[in-house]
Amino acid sequence: MNLVDILLNADTNAVLAEKTEEYEVERLSKILGEKFVLTLKAIPAKRYSEIQTTAxxxxxxxxxxxxxxxxxxxxxxxxxxxxxxxxxxxxxxGATTPFDMYEKLFLAGEITNITNKISTLSGYSEEEKQQNIEEIKN
Known part of the structure; x- marks a missing residue:
């Protein structure tokens, strides 16, 4: 069976399902006394490209x-x-925008870790992410 046949026989809902993963911000869990868990999702390719271009x-x-x-x-x-x-x-x-809220809620390293996890969910490895940033610069 070739790949086209495999795709034709595939459960499209399973193939196209939104990829999500839970991520605990341990520092906030300790402070709040309850697990602080974010549900992260993959970003579609076109939107991810728009984010990179906007930056x-x-x-x-x-x-x-x-x-x-x-x-x-x-x-x-x-x-x-x-x-x-x-x-x-x-x-x-005391935040006026979601960006302001992220900055108030998360430490710099937490922001980096969360964005890296989102990038991984979106199909990027850390090396590919750095290559994309370099390509954008050039």
Whole structure:
């Protein structure tokens, strides 16, 4: 049986199902006395490409990647649950935007770890992610 036949016989719901994974932010679990678990999801290819493109800064002929912006957009698209943009939650923490909330809630290393996990769910290895950033710069 060739790959086309295998795909024709496949359960399309299983193949196309949204890929998710739970991720515990241990520091927040300790502080809150309850598990602080995020449900992360894969970001579709087109949207991931848009995030990467949006994070490019053009300074004359020189390109650079705004890593902070790329991470914030990745968190925004890749955190499925809980809804950290919930208006009452933003108000409670004095945040005006979801990006502001992520910055208040998570430490820098936690942001990096969560975005790396989302990238992995989206099909990227750390090496591929770095290659993509370098390609965007060039």
């Amino acid at each position: 490019i800064n053009m300074n004359g002929k020189r390109k650079s990647v705004d890593l902070y912006k790329m991470q914030m957009l990745t968190l925004n698209e890749g955190i499925k649950e809980p809804n950290l943009a919930e208006p009452n939650l933003l108000k409670k923490f």
